[in-house]
Amino acid sequence: MSPEKEALVKRIEEKYQAIDQNPDVHLEGLVWSNPITYWDYIMPEALLSLQVQRTTLPDEMVFIMYHQINELLFKMILWEIDQVSASEKVEAAFFTEKLRRISRYFDMLSTSFDIMGDGMEVDQYMKFRNTLTPASGFQSAQYRLIEFASTELINLIDFRFRATIDRNTPYEHAYEHLYWQAAGKDHTTGKKNTLIRNFEKKYKVMFLDKMEGYNTTNLWTKFKQLPEEVKKDEALIQAMRHYDYTVNVSWVMAHYYAAAKYIGGGEATGGSDWRKYMHPKYQKRIFFPELWSADELAHWGENV
Secondary structure (H helix, E strand, O other): OOOHHHHHHHHHHHHHHHHOHHHHHOOOOEEEEEEEHHHHHHHHHHOOOOOOOOOOOOOOHHHHHHHHHHHHHHHHHHHHHHHHHOOOOOOOOHHHOOOOOHHHHHHHHOOOHHHHHHHHHHHHHHHHHOOOOOOOHHOOOHHHHHHHHHOHHHHEOOOOHHHHHHOOOOOOOHHOOOHHHHOOOOOOOOOOOOHHHHHHHHHHHHHHHHHHOOOOOOHHHHHOOHHHHHHHHHHHHHHHHHHHHHHHHHHHHHHHHHHOOOOOOOOOOOOOOOOHHHHHHHHHHOOOOOHHHHHHHHOOOOOO
């Protein structure tokens, strides 16, 4: 046996001995195992079986697949954020690289709206959308998790109520005043529409848990915990700003204009008044507020 092979076998033995496993058993298992194939690993047949139309209109398939692609990208984004969140000591280069990856995913999301915005006939959409009520893209749980994982809760509170909420506010109370509650909740009466009630029945318990979990591990808090010299790293600051603007302005407005093209002056499929909570100039959703000038904050989301 060559020295290289001996070293390799030694590494294999050390790996399995470290977890109290017999290396010989695992080596013999390799003799009987099948080689991996692309279809076994990526499972395209399973993935491609998940597109189920509710109507006979062809462009509904575009709508379904586009939203499923979004969910896959959201999962990739959370995968990167959670690596930063779980790190006890984050270095500038690591933080910057993760933010660049995340931003590339959101850049892709922002520019991809043409696929749906220009890829469906308005007439077909206006027909099949009636079969989707009260479902809505609003009900993407992963997107809400991305928000919780990116910034402190105060930056996700409806702009009208931020002065009444701080770090000592119970999570349940903060949850009831998140900006997206404006999509289907009358804050005067507390009454919620079906869109929100269904969403909360499915995800509220998990959301409250994640709100608490990300409270001290979100990207903005992680950044503020860095040494002062690291927080001045220009590449890191630019990566933070790019991510913030891409998520809260570029991607949101791409979504906004696509919705306006098809919905016009009407309601979203879930019955939400989507303009109340979507446009950034009203809610001023900003993940990293201290990285922007007073003028930039004052004109956030305008002229786009």
